[in-house]
Amino acid sequence: MNTLAEGSKEKLEQGRVVNDFSIQVATVNGSGSQSSNSVLMRSIFQMGIPVSGKNLFPSNIAGLPTWFTIRVNKDGYIARKAETEILIAMNPQTAIEDVKSLSSGAVCISPVELRLEAIRTDVLHYQVPFSELAAKASENMKLRKLLTNMLYVGIVAELLNIDHAQIETSIAKQFEGKTKAIDLNLNAVKIGRDWARENLKKQDPYAVEPMNKTQGKIIIDGNAAAALGSLFAGVTVVTWYPITPSSSLCEQLIDYLKDYRIEKESGKASFAVIQAEDELAAIGMALGAGWAGARSMTSTSGPGISLMAEFTGYGYFTEIPVVIFDVQRVGPSTGLPTRTSQADLISAHTLSHGDTKHIVLLPGSVAECYEMAGDAFELAEKFQTPIFVLTDLDLGMNNWMSDPFVYPTKPINRGKVMTAADIDKAGKFERYRDVDGDGIPYRTLPGTDHPQAAYFTRGSGHNEKAGYTEKPEDYVNLMDRLEKKFQTARAFVPPSVVSLEKFAIIGLIAYGSSDFAVEEARDQLKVANIATSYLRIKALPFTDELRKFVEGHDHVYVIEQNRDAQMRDLIRLELPDLAMKIRSVKHYDGLPIDARFVTDAIMEQER
Amino acid sequence: MTAAPPTNRIGLTLNDYKGAPSTLCDGCGHDAITAQIIKAFYELGTEPHMVAKLSGIGCSSKTPAYFLNRSHGFNSVHGRMPSVATGVSMANHTLTMIGVSGDGDTASIGLGQFCHLVRRNVPMIYIIENNGVYGLTKGQFSATADLGSKAKSGVMNELPPIDLCGLAIELGCSFVGRSFAGDPKQLVALLKAAGSHQGTAVIDVISPCVTFNNHEGSTKSYKYAKEMETPLHELGYVPFFEQISVDYEPGSVQEVEMHDGSKIRLKKTDRDYDPTDEINAIVTIKKAHANKEFLTGLLYINENKEDFTTIMNVGDAALATLPESITRPPKSALDEIMAELM
Numbered sequence: 043m044n045t046l047a048e049g050s051k052e053k054l055e056q057g058r059v060v061n062d063f064s065i066q067v068a069t070v071n072g073s074g075s076q077s078s079n080s081v082l083m084r085s086i087f088q089m090g091i092p093v094s095g096k097n098l099f100p101s102n103i104a105g106l107p108t109w110f111t112i113r114v115n116k117d118g119y120i121a122r123k124a125e126t127e128i129l130i131a132m133n134p135q136t137a138i139e140d141v142k143s144l145s146s147g148a149v150c151i152s153p154v155e156l157r158l159e160a161i162r163t164d165v166l167h168y169q170v171p172f173s174e175l176a177a178k179a180s181e182n183m184k185l186r187k188l189l190t191n192m193l194y195v196g197i198v199a200e201l202l203n204i205d206h207a208q209i210e211t212s213i214a215k216q217f218e219g220k221t222k223a224i225d226l227n228l229n230a231v232k233i234g235r236d237w238a239r240e241n242l243k244k245q246d247p248y249a250v251e252p253m254n255k256t257q258g259k260i261i262i263d264g265n266a267a268a269a270l271g272s273l274f275a276g277v278t279v280v281t282w283y284p285i286t287p288s289s290s291l292c293e294q295l296i297d298y299l300k301d302y303r304i305e306k307e308s309g310k311a312s313f314a315v316i317q318a319e320d321e322l323a324a325i326g327m328a329l330g331a332g333w334a335g336a337r338s339m340t341s342t343s344g345p346g347i348s349l350m351a352e353f354t355g356y357g358y359f360t361e362i363p364v365v366i367f368d369v370q371r372v373g374p375s376t377g378l379p380t381r382t383s384q385a386d387l388i389s390a391h392t393l394s395h396g397d398t399k400h401i402v403l404l405p406g407s408v409a410e411c412y413e414m415a416g417d418a419f420e421l422a423e424k425f426q427t428p429i430f431v432l433t434d435l436d437l438g439m440n441n442w443m444s445d446p447f448v449y450p451t452k453p454i455n456r457g458k459v460m461t462a463a464d465i466d467k468a469g470k471f472e473r474y475r476d477v478d479g480d481g482i483p484y485r486t487l488p489g490t491d492h493p494q495a496a497y498f499t500r501g502s503g504h505n506e507k508a509g510y511t512e513k514p515e516d517y518v519n520l521m522d523r524l525e526k527k528f529q530t531a532r533a534f535v536p537p538s539v540v541s542l543e544k545f546a547i548i549g550l551i552a553y554g555s556s557d558f559a560v561e562e563a564r565d566q567l568k569v570a571n572i573a574t575s576y577l578r579i580k581a582l583p584f585t586d587e588l589r590k591f592v593e594g595h596d597h598v599y600v601i602e603q604n605r606d607a608q609m610r611d612l613i614r615l616e617l618p619d620l621a622m623k624i625r626s627v628k629h630y631d632g633l634p635i636d637a638r639f640v641t642d643a644i645m646e647q648e649r
Numbered sequence: 650m651t652a653a654p655p656t657n658r659i660g661l662t663l664n665d666y667k668g669a670p671s672t673l674c675d676g677c678g679h680d681a682i683t684a685q686i687i688k689a690f691y692e693l694g695t696e697p698h699m700v701a702k703l704s705g706i707g708c709s710s711k712t713p714a715y716f717l718n719r720s721h722g723f724n725s726v727h728g729r730m731p732s733v734a735t736g737v738s739m740a741n742h743t744l745t746m747i748g749v750s751g752d753g754d755t756a757s758i759g760l761g762q763f764c765h766l767v768r769r770n771v772p773m774i775y776i777i778e779n780n781g782v783y784g785l786t787k788g789q790f791s792a793t794a795d796l797g798s799k800a801k802s803g804v805m806n807e808l809p810p811i812d813l814c815g816l817a818i819e820l821g822c823s824f825v826g827r828s829f830a831g832d833p834k835q836l837v838a839l840l841k842a843a844g845s846h847q848g849t850a851v852i853d854v855i856s857p858c859v860t861f862n863n864h865e866g867s868t869k870s871y872k873y874a875k876e877m878e879t880p881l882h883e884l885g886y887v888p889f890f891e892q893i894s895v896d897y898e899p900g901s902v903q904e905v906e907m908h909d910g911s912k913i914r915l916k917k918t919d920r921d922y923d924p925t926d927e928i929n930a931i932v933t934i935k936k937a938h939a940n941k942e943f944l945t946g947l948l949y950i951n952e953n954k955e956d957f958t959t960i961m962n963v964g965d966a967a968l969a970t971l972p973e974s975i976t977r978p979p980k981s982a983l984d985e986i987m988a989e990l991m
Contacts, residue, residue, distance in 0.1 A: 260990035274983060276976030278968040279739050298986070302978040310964035312975050314739040319765040323732035326725070326762070330736025333723060334701070334744070335969030337976070338736065352726050446987040449980040454973045487969060488701045488721035488737070488744055495698060498714055498722035510714070 059247045061091050061116035063127035065198065068140045069191070070133050072104025077216050077227075078191035079110040080441075084212040085204050086114055087261060087443065090253040094120035094558075095441040096634065101286065101379040107136045118255060120443060121558035122436075122634040127248060130194050131158060132172075141165060149246045151197060166246050168238075170197060175237055179230040189230040196234020201242065202250045206235070260446050264437035267408040268367055269295035270447060271415025272339055273302065276454050277365075279331035279338040280315040281324040283346060286379045287435040288369035291341040321346035325353040325366070329428075332357075332364040333499065335459070335487040337419050341367040344377065344386055347393065354428050355394020356501045358524070361474070361483065363422035363457070365415070366390075367431045369438040372632045381632030382435035384554055385604035388612065390430045391582050397521060399528050401535060402430040402582040406557040408442045410580070416450055417536060423457035425482060425531055434603070436634040437555040458484045462492035473497040473508040474520065481527030528583060535581035540591060546573040548648070549595035553579040553609060555634065556601050562637035563644070570641070572648060579609070584616050592620045599644055601627040603635050658694035658890060666691045668715040673708055678830035678856030678871075679778045683715045685833050686747065686776075689840035690717060693888060701737050701744045705730040705759055708785055709751035709778035709856070717747075728759025731766035731775075735957070738771050741967035742958040745844065746773035753783045756792040756811045763813070767820040767849050772956045774843040775851045777813055778830075780858035781869035788861030799866030814948050815934040817851040818927060823954040824850035825930070826947050829874050830857065835945060838884040838913075842947070845888070845907040848956040855943070874943060881924075881933075881946035883916035905950055913947065924950050 065082070069075040076097075083095045094113045100106035113123050125145055131137040131152040138161055141150055146164040154169040175193050176186040199209055209231055217223040268291050272280070280299075282292040296315050303312045314331075318324035324340045331338035342350065347368050357364055370386045372378035391402050401421060403414040414431055422429040458478075465471045465486070471494050474483050483506075486495040497508040504520065505511045552560045557578055564574050577591040577598075592598055592613070600610040607626040614621040627643040629635040654662045666687045671680050690700065697719035704710035706727035713722045725733045730748050738746060755763045755777050766775065781794040790798075793813065794806040817825045824846040826839045836854065843850035855874050857863050863870045882903075887893055889910035897916070903923065905913040915924065923929060930949040937944045 258991070260987055262990050270983075270986065274977055276971075276973060278971065278976060279736060281736065302982050303976075305964065305975075308964060309962070311962050312964065312968065312971055314961045314963055314968060316735065316739065316961075318732065319761060322729060323735075323762055323765065326729045326732025327736035327739070330703075330723070330725075330733035330738075331740040331969075332736075333733075334737045334740035335967070336736075336740035338740070353729065356726055446991075447983065449983050450977070454977060486721075487741075489699055489741055489967065489969075491696075491698050493698075493719055496719050496721050498724065500714075500722075500724040501726060502724070 057247060058249055059127070060249050060251050061114055061253065063114055063248045064123050064125065065112045065114070065128040065130065066126040067110045067130040067194070068133045068136055069108055069110070070104070070135070071099055071102055071106050071108040073191065074188040075108070075110065075132070075191045078195050079112070081192075081209065081212040081216050082195050082198060083112045083441065084215065084261065085199070085208040086112070086250055087256050088208040088211060089205055089250060090256050091116065091250055092118040092120065092255050092443060094443060096122055096436070097440060098633070099380050107133050114250065116253060116255070119558070119562045119637070121562050122636045124636045124638055128198070130198065131156065132190070132194065149248065151194060168197070168201070168242055170237070175233050179233050180226065185226065189226065192227045192230035193234035196231040197238045199231065200235045200238035201244060201246070202248060204250055205252070256443060258446065259443050261441050261443055262408050263290070263439055263441050264405070264408045264411040264433050265291035265369065265439060266294045267411035267447070268415045268431065268433065268438070269298055271412040272365070272419070273298045274450055275337065275416040275419035277337045277339055277419065278313050279328065279336040280313065281318050281327040281331070281338070281340045282315075283318045283321045283324045283342065285343045285346050287371055287439045288341045288343045288346075288367060290439065291367055291369060321349040322353070325350040325364070328364045329353055329357050329362050332362045332422070337423070339365040339367065339419075341369065343369050343371045344373040347386055347390055351393050351395070354400070355396060355398050357428040358394060358398050358400060359396075359501055360499050361426040361485070362428070363426050364428045365418040365422050365431065366428055367433065370432060370434040378632045380435065382555070382634050383604060383630065383632065384434055384556070384602050385606070385608065385630070386432060387604065387608040390432055391612070399583075400428055400430055401425065401528070401531050402432055403536065404432055404553040404580055405437065406554055406578055406580070408437065408444045409447060411437065412447045414536065420455060421531070421534065424455065424534065425527060426457060426485060427527070432554065434555050458482060460484050460486050460490075460495075462490055462495060465492045465494055471495060472506050474504060474523070475506040476523050476526070480530045481523050482530065532583045532585055535583065535585065537585040538580055538587045539578040540587050541576045543573045543575045546575045547596035548572065548574045549591055549598035550574050550576045550601060551579065551591070551598055551609070551613070552576070552601040556603060559635045559637045559640050560601055563640035566637055566641040567644060570645065572644070582612070584613070588613065589617055589620070592617055592623055595623070597623045597625055599625050599627050599647070601635070601640055603629050605630045657691050659696060661691070661697070663687065663691045665719065666697060666717055668713070668718045671712070671715045673711065674860050676859040677708070678780060678858070679709055679712050680715070681830040681833065682776065682778055682836065682854055682856055683712050685837045685840055687716045689837050689844065692837070693841055693844055694890070695745055695844065699744055701746050703730050703734050703737065703746065703748045705750050705754035707751040707754045707783070709749055710754060712749050712778070728754050728757070729762055730754070731759065731762035731771070734773055735766060735769065735771050738773065738957065739961065739963070740969040742772070742963065743967050748773055748775045750775065750777050752777060752779040752781060752791040752793040756813055760811070764816070764820055767817050767822045767851065769957045770821070770823060770848040770954060770960075772848055772958060773850070774840065775849055777851070777853045778856040779813070779853050779869070780856050780862055781867070782858050782862040784858050784861055795868040798868045799864070801861050801864055812934055812938065813853050814851065815931060818930050818934070818949050821954070822851050822949070823848040823951040825949040826850070826852045827854070827945050828852060829855045829878050829945055831871060831875055832878060832945065835880060835884050838886045839947065841886040841888065842907065842911070842913045845909045845911040846952075847908045848954055877943040879942055879944050880918065881920055881922040881944055881948070882918055884946055885914035885916065887912045887914060905952065907952060913950070915947065922946070924948060927951070
């Protein structure tokens with residue numbers, strides 16, 4: 043049942059490849075392969091081996107090709123890797139292309155009837171009678187289709203030597219409490235495994251062996267992590283409009299809120315989640331709630347960001363706290379809705395007409411999605427302004443290994459809010475006066491029982507007392523104070539992470555989900571005798587480390603996932619005297635950036 | 650020595666409910682409405698600090714600056730006051746909310762948000778100061794201008810109007826009234842009743858634009874509205890704190906009891922209009938269009954519909970000011986979640 047191409051013999055002779063390979067499962071979306079892929083990934087994870095999973099899916103409900111990649115890596119690299127060592131080619135529509143894309147010596151597991159061995163003779167083929175085996179797994183035709191996915195789990199498990207006990211645990215977790223489903227799926231895995239043991243001769247070098255590198259770790263996607271961060275930040279009003287890839291942020295938040303924020307005795311909710319009619323309304327509601335004193339948020343992606351422009355400018359100009367999550371996808375326009383990107387950076391940072399600059403947080407891991415969600419609510423109320431949290435599809439929708447999240451250590455701080463007693467003490471209240479010299483004024487909430495507490499919020503020109511004005515000096519005064527406030531923020535946003543390498547003349551700068559690839563690329567470059575220092579930006583406005591870092595290196599590469607080198611341009615604007623030192627590595631095909639791409643791009647420019 | 654000015658039930662004077670001086674044109678219908686809003690809140694004895702006043706963009710949307718100086722105000726962006734109001738309401742449902750919009754703000758750019766506000770039944774008074782034109786941009790037709798109405802420039806309006814009351818009823822609005830800026834007695838009664846309503850109360854007030862739409866040939870002029878206004882009933886409002894009983898001829902008065910115990914008393918005209926009959930309300934509005942009638946009064950009321958606060962199942966206290974002990978789950982919650990993810 044298996045054929046070995048001539049060219050792959052050499053690879054076998056090199057010996058075993060343990061805990062360092064990628065498995066790609068090619069299926070049709072809507073076929074139920076997601077559960078099988080999760081089980082496969084989790085089983086390896088539970089063996090203590092670092093893994094990462096990426097779902098490459100179409101903007102479609104059912105019937106179009108989808109690929110799930112599991113990277114197994116003993117060194118803990120969890121970025122995307124371009125090459126696949128083991129292909130499970132279940133989708134007849136793409137099987138030929140999928141096999142063609144493999145490197146020589148790779149492994150291909152496929153249904154026997156696809157006859158893929160004829161296409162690539164330099165690939166090791168394991169051909170499996172999936173239909174026959176599925177017939178054994180169930181009499182129900184619909185179930186057979188679903189269980190076919192568990193058959194390949196069994197086959198891969200046998201070939202790679204994955205602990206059966208871990209598969210049992212993973213299946214129990216996947217189908218929580220559904221005994222019948224657990225039994226059916228376990229049986230399918232067993233059928234696959236038994237068949238492989240009896241019929242396949244192991245000829246590939248790949249195997250897993252238990253490690254202890256995942257103990258105490260969690261697996262979570264960035265959207266769930268951001269939802270958790272919001273939950274523990276005490277969010278009270280959540281408004282959203284469904285959009286890929288951000289929907290699961292609010293959906294998972296709803297689940298957590300229902301579990302942890304409904305009072306047992308009264309059954310009353312300490313939150314409100316509103317599915318708005320569009321993104322225009324979602325941001326309007328969030329602003330209204332923020333103005334009235336709630337910790338409010340909305341979550342969206344590129345097209346939603348475009349729609350939120352006018353209201354976000356309003357929030358900046360009138361100084362209303364709100365948190366906006368942007369789980370970036372490929373634009374412009376509808377773009378590639380199910381592909382990843384970092385191309386909303388400048389549009390989010392300057393969203394609105396007129397002079398506008400927003401604070402932007404840039405989480406680089408699921409743990410930071412959690413932490414920075416919390417930071418965002420604090421900053422929004424401290425600075426009384428919209429705060430963007432920019433993640434992306436790769437971070438938001440894929441599963442990542444992480445250390446468990448840490449419970450907040452500081453109490454919630456609602457910022458400069460004056461009560462009736464505070465107004466009495468101060469003797470007066472003026473909404474837009476810079477009392478403390480940091481550009482941040484004081485506000486009151488509707489319902490404050492004091493004759494001087496009320497003020498009128500308007501998107502038109504306003505003076506320090508919130509009165510209408512078109513006077514040139516009043517406008518300049520307001521805009522200068524808003525700028526001062528933005529400058530104050532430099533000291534309060536998360537600082538960059540700097541890793542200096544002795545004698546390195548090259549600096550790398552990256553942000554967000556590019557971090558995984560950059561960390562791995564640095565090791566690859568080191569092997570090629572190119573030492574690099576690294577600065578990871580975590581927020582806009584930039585913090586003090588940036589200038590020092592660029593000054594301290596001969597030249598720097600800004601690595602990012604957009605066509606226009608948006609971060610590079612922002613850095614050049616920030617450090618005009620150093621602009622010539624700043625180079626760019628850009629990856630913008632919609633797939634997550636990988637280490638080899640970064641390494642090659644830098645080697646090319648260093649030649 | 651002058652006598653102390655009269656005060657209401659919470660000891661405030663009418664002045665305490667006023668705002669900054671209006672900057673609208675002399676004789677603007679909107680100012681007449683503002684005066685009735687001030688009067689209504691004064692007579693109701695509402696705590697001004699417990700009111701939030703909101704608006705969109707346009708002449709009408711400027712008016713919240715001209716009433717209730719002691720209330721927080723939110724002059725938002727064009728057509729999107731409904732979403733802001735929805736957020737404010739969720740953050741603090743203990744506030745009384747009044748929104749002022751115009752026909753451009755509500756029937757054109759804000760039509761979608763208006764529909765969804767009504768559909769959610771967000772508790773608030775929603776006033777449309779309807780003059781059929783865009784005033785701030787100098788007199789373009791709005792979407793409520795009647796077919797065949799003539800602009801100041803002489804251009805005829807060739808598109809049919811959107812009837813915001815008919816639309817509101819269609820969307821399930823539980824309080825729909827229409828009035829005229831030149832009928833203060835009816836308007837103040839409607840406003841007060843709207844203040845007692847639990848849900849969205851839409852009041853479409855024909856409010857002539859003296860500068861751009863008050864000429865011969867306009868169907869939103871003072872002259873036209875005065876001549877054509879046909880009240881559906883004589884509207885009275887009896888607040889819960891002032892239970893007055895008056896003897897009426899049996900069958901001549903319909904009484905609607907509101908959530909807070911206040912009552913709307915509708916003295917019937919020869920029309921015998923029942924505002925609790927939804928189908929009849931829709932038919933009446935349709936017929937009025939066909940017959941070119943200008944009907945005013947309480948078009949529809951349903952005191953049994955759940956408002957958005959109830960639907961959202963929030964507690965008695967405002968979400969905005971809940972303490973950390975309620976809004977941040979304990980560490981044990983995070984530990985539990987983390988354990989599940991391992």
